[in-house]
Amino acid sequence: MPAVQETVERVKRIDVDQYRYGFETLIDTEKAPKGLSEEIVKFISQKKNEPDWMLQWRLEAYRRWLTMTEPTWARVEYPKIDFQDIYYYAAPKPKKAVTSLDEIDPEILKTYEKLGIPLREVAMLEGVEPKVGEEDPARRKIAVDAVFDSVSVATTFKAELKKAGVIFMPISEAIREHPELVQKYLGSVVPTSDNFYATLNSAVFSDGSFVYVPPGVRCPMELSTYFRINERNTGQFERTLIIADKGSYVSYLEGCTAPQRDENQLHAAVVELVALDDAEIKYSTVQNWYPGNSEGKGGIYNFVTKRGDCRGANSKISWTQVETGSAITWKYPSCILRGDNSSGEFYSIAISNGFQQVDSGTKMIHLGKNTSSRIISKGIAAGKSQNTYRGLVTAHRKATGARNFTACDSLLIGDKCGAHTVPYIEAKNSSATFEHEATTSKISEDVLFYCIQRGLSQEEAVGLVVNGFVKDVLQQLPMEFAVEAQKLISISLEGSVG
Amino acid sequence: MNVALAKTGSGRAVSDLFASAEGRLPGSPAVIAVRREAFETYEHLGLPHRRIEEWKYTDLRALVGEVLPLAASPDAAALKRAAEAVKAHAIEGARKLVLVDGVFAADLSDVKALGAEVSLKTLRETLEKDAGLLKTASTDAVISLNAAMATDGVVLSIADGAHLSAPIQIIHVATAASVSAFTRSQVAVGKGVRATVVESFVAAGAKAYQVNDAVVLSVGDNADVAHIRLLDDSPDAVNITSQFVTVGANTKLNFFNMTTGAAVSRLQGLITLAGEGSELSINGVNLLKKTEHGDTTLVVDHAVPNCVSREIFRAVIDDRAHSVFQGRIIVRPDAQKTDGKMMTRALLLSDEAEADNKPELEIFADDVSCGHGATAGALDDSLLFYLKARGLPEKQAQALLIQAFVGEAIEQIADDGLREYVIGIAERWLEQRQ
Numbered sequence: 001m002p003a004v005q006e007t008v009e010r011v012k013r014i015d016v017d018q019y020r021y022g023f024e025t026l027i028d029t030e031k032a033p034k035g036l037s038e039e040i041v042k043f044i045s046q047k048k049n050e051p052d053w054m055l056q057w058r059l060e061a062y063r064r065w066l067t068m069t070e071p072t073w074a075r076v077e078y079p080k081i082d083f084q085d086i087y088y089y090a091a092p093k094p095k096k097a098v099t100s101l102d103e104i105d106p107e108i109l110k111t112y113e114k115l116g117i118p119l120r121e122v123a124m125l126e127g128v129e130p131k132v133g134e135e136d137p138a139r140r141k142i143a144v145d146a147v148f149d150s151v152s153v154a155t156t157f158k159a160e161l162k163k164a165g166v167i168f169m170p171i172s173e174a175i176r177e178h179p180e181l182v183q184k185y186l187g188s189v190v191p192t193s194d195n196f197y198a199t200l201n202s203a204v205f206s207d208g209s210f211v212y213v214p215p216g217v218r219c220p221m222e223l224s225t226y227f228r229i230n231e232r233n234t235g236q237f238e239r240t241l242i243i244a245d246k247g248s249y250v251s252y253l254e255g256c257t258a259p260q261r262d263e264n265q266l267h268a269a270v271v272e273l274v275a276l277d278d279a280e281i282k283y284s285t286v287q288n289w290y291p292g293n294s295e296g297k298g299g300i301y302n303f304v305t306k307r308g309d310c311r312g313a314n315s316k317i318s319w320t321q322v323e324t325g326s327a328i329t330w331k332y333p334s335c336i337l338r339g340d341n342s343s344g345e346f347y348s349i350a351i352s353n354g355f356q357q358v359d360s361g362t363k364m365i366h367l368g369k370n371t372s373s374r375i376i377s378k379g380i381a382a383g384k385s386q387n388t389y390r391g392l393v394t395a396h397r398k399a400t401g402a403r404n405f406t407a408c409d410s411l412l413i414g415d416k417c418g419a420h421t422v423p424y425i426e427a428k429n430s431s432a433t434f435e436h437e438a439t440t441s442k443i444s445e446d447v448l449f450y451c452i453q454r455g456l457s458q459e460e461a462v463g464l465v466v467n468g469f470v471k472d473v474l475q476q477l478p479m480e481f482a483v484e485a486q487k488l489i490s491i492s493l494e495g496s497v498g
Numbered sequence: 499m500n501v502a503l504a505k506t507g508s509g510r511a512v513s514d515l516f517a518s519a520e521g522r523l524p525g526s527p528a529v530i531a532v533r534r535e536a537f538e539t540y541e542h543l544g545l546p547h548r549r550i551e552e553w554k555y556t557d558l559r560a561l562v563g564e565v566l567p568l569a570a571s572p573d574a575a576a577l578k579r580a581a582e583a584v585k586a587h588a589i590e591g592a593r594k595l596v597l598v599d600g601v602f603a604a605d606l607s608d609v610k611a612l613g614a615e616v617s618l619k620t621l622r623e624t625l626e627k628d629a630g631l632l633k634t635a636s637t638d639a640v641i642s643l644n645a646a647m648a649t650d651g652v653v654l655s656i657a658d659g660a661h662l663s664a665p666i667q668i669i670h671v672a673t674a675a676s677v678s679a680f681t682r683s684q685v686a687v688g689k690g691v692r693a694t695v696v697e698s699f700v701a702a703g704a705k706a707y708q709v710n711d712a713v714v715l716s717v718g719d720n721a722d723v724a725h726i727r728l729l730d731d732s733p734d735a736v737n738i739t740s741q742f743v744t745v746g747a748n749t750k751l752n753f754f755n756m757t758t759g760a761a762v763s764r765l766q767g768l769i770t771l772a773g774e775g776s777e778l779s780i781n782g783v784n785l786l787k788k789t790e791h792g793d794t795t796l797v798v799d800h801a802v803p804n805c806v807s808r809e810i811f812r813a814v815i816d817d818r819a820h821s822v823f824q825g826r827i828i829v830r831p832d833a834q835k836t837d838g839k840m841m842t843r844a845l846l847l848s849d850e851a852e853a854d855n856k857p858e859l860e861i862f863a864d865d866v867s868c869g870h871g872a873t874a875g876a877l878d879d880s881l882l883f884y885l886k887a888r889g890l891p892e893k894q895a896q897a898l899l900i901q902a903f904v905g906e907a908i909e910q911i912a913d914d915g916l917r918e919y920v921i922g923i924a925e926r927w928l929e930q931r932q
Contacts (some may be wrong), residue, residue, distance in 0.1 A: 430846035
């Protein structure tokens with residue numbers, strides 16, 4: 001079915017030309033010389049005051065990277081990247097040593113204000129803490145780690161988190177302050193040799209967030225990181241490591257934007273999640289990097305490796321992503337379901353427009369007993385974009401009782417775009433039960449029937465079901481994330497083609 | 499280091515393969531030149547392995563290792579054994595065309611019974627004139643190898659408007675052990691034709707042989723054609739078949755594949771809908787046991803608008819067997835109003851069985867309805883319990899459920915007689931299991 005007019009218009013409104021975050025902040029920055037070499041890796045490590053083990057770790061990754069070639073299997077096309085033509089380190093020049101948040105460059109604060117980072121937190125940054133009991137219960141507290149180009153410029157709510165025992169800080173600080181945790185977990189989910197971009201990241205990553213939630217602690221607030229690429233010709237290589245110790249819970253949000261530029265910029269991040277026994281991690285992303293202009297010029301290359309390891313029994317990792325930006329997206333947030341009874345979830349809405357190319361999906365690797373996973377993916381392609389879902393569901397021989405449900409639907413708007421589905425489903429033992437479907441009408445016949453029977457049309461019913469699915473996660477997002485995301489998913493799902 | 503050595507090693511063996519066969523390959527000098535070129539392509543690529551996306555789940559280097567030498571032409575004793583096998587596998591009333599170890603056996607075939615509407619030539623005859631038949635719409639290592647080595651095949655042409663009263667059955671018989679047979683056939687179906695073509699692969703006592711077959715089928719406008727393929731090779735044989743199908747306008751094509759044999763089998767097909775208003779029904783059942791490996795890889799290419807395609811595949815996997823299904827539906831930019839559905843289900847009967855499904859959609863038109871579904875799982879315990887509670891022994895209860903499971907695909911065969919014949923094959927397989 002062709003998309004209804006309303007849908008077409010709504011998508012037009014969020015077309016690439018309407019990119020709202022394309023402004024640039026004029027600010028002095030300190031950059032490493034262009035290009036990549038052992039010296040640059042050493043320079044970054046030195047800038048971060050890193051211990052020697054970290055430098056060695058980076059160098060090992062760098063040497064390995066030299067032997068690797070770029071992957072070409074994804075359905076994306078782009079001119080060859082010149083890895084020597086990129087700045088691997090750019091940091092806003094500090095006017096003096098920053099001891100309190102008031103001393104942060106007002107330009108940067110203004111940038112985040114403009115980006116709509118909740119004012120409440122800006123108030124926090126200014127040290128105007130509301131009195132106890134005055135808090136508006138309707139608004140959730142969110143701790144923010146703001147990453148500007150290669151460095152983290154501010155982390156809020158640190159003290160309150162510390163009270164709960166939660167460690168939330170830039171990873172560069174964590175390397176210095178909690179080396180035992182970092183050494184134990186860094187690279188344990190995404191090894192340095194994992195893939196071309198992950199290896200590159202391991203060598204040159206500059207900052208990112210580190211979270212450790214101690215046993216039995218339910219993180220008292222949402223944690224979030226806001227990534228901003230500002231500088232020209234720089235690559236952003238952030239690294240995030242989240243560890244949820246036994247019986248803990250944490251919800252983490254990630255947002256990204258970049259200025260409008262004609263050149264393509266590289267963003268190669270690595271995110272590692274570790275959930276121990278009975279722990280739960282919820283990871284949400286609203287990715288809105290600059291997608292390039294309507295002629296397909298410029299935009300971010302978003303080549304990201306995200307992986308969660310359900311290491312303990314009864315652990316759970318849930319990925320939610322709303323992907324609207326980037327010229328090229330190459331991203332497969334995955335779950336390794338190692339612990340018995342662990343579960344993984346992947347909810348994704350990927351919207352491509354203009355000349356964007358999206359190749360995204362997930363991997364659910366069932367290793368433990370009675371593990372379950374659920375994949376809900378909605379791809380919407382408009383303009384001249386290509387939108388691919390690529391996913392793997394596999395059950396190991398010993399993963400008895402593995403259970404997966406996958407539904408991936410695509411919607412095409414216009415006849416110049418393409419939507420593709422490439423699922424891999426590998427069942428290696430008889431007690432694995434896998435269901436994969438790609439037609440909206442099949443999401444859940446019972447629920448649909450229930451809605452239709454109460455007078456909703458098929459379309460409304462499907463919308464309700466899908467929205468219902470994503471909404472509980474979206475509602476956990478900070479207000480402006482949720483508004484943004486909801487605007488995007490409210491797009492009618494009529495005419496899904498599987 | 500090891501890899502490089504292995505390459506050189508198998509590379510040398512490969513050259514011998516062609517050199518020792520070259521004198522026996524039919525064709526004019528120009529045709530031989532085309533063969534040589536095809537062989538060079540194969541030699542360059544080598545046997546497909548898991549690093550090649552299309553062969554991810556069927557690593558011929560690991561499963562097969564090497565291509566066996568070309569089979570010799572069958573002698574009188576071989577033909578006699580073949581005759582018996584043909585008798586056992588012939589479908590009642592069908593016009594038989596028999597290929598023994600890759601060579602057309604006129605004496606075992608019903609050439610005269612074909613009638614005036616069907617013209618028959620052998621590949622051997624055709625290649626004396628030109629190499630056109632050695633060229634295909636797409637190619638890979640095994641197709642190139644087939645072009646280089648094909649010794650014979652049937653070249654059929656069914657005249658416009660013909661309504662064939664009996665099916666044509668092409669029977670491939672293997673009589674020699676530890677050799678390869680390379681065949682390539684072409685079936686050109688004219689406009690308005692109603693016909694049924696059956697292909698059977700059987701063994702006459704032969705063991706551990708390899709079959710590499712290619713079929714080029716073109717169906718004209720307004721036709722109604724059934725194409726049934728029955729693979730019942732020896733349990734230690736290898737069968738790799740490549741099909742190229744083009745469908746005209748307002749045509750119905752009903753294809754069914756049944757795999758019950760061969761240690762390693764792969765059916766790879768490219769089906770192009772080239773005329774509007776056509777209906778395609780592609781179905782298949784893999785019944786696999788022991789360490790058998792059965793792969794079905796199909797690409798349905800909707801090149802024009804207003805076509806319908808339906809695919810229903812079932813795999814029953816026992817012991818340590820491995821079933822692979824890779825299906826891709828392509829909808830080209832202009833192919834509006836396409837309706838494509840693909841459903842593949844695997845039933846795992848043992849803890850060591852493996853099912854790999856890769857149903858792909860590649861869609862470039864917006865006004866289409868396409869979908870796919872894939873499931874994998876064991877037999878439903880509650881259904882088994884229900885049947886056992888009513889006094890059926892475990893194995894029989896399983897057999898009943900399996901029959902129902904594969905029935906959904908077999909049902910798609912339009913011809914009553916052939917459907918019953920295929921149900922019979924499934925029943926015998928289930929009986930053997932008990």
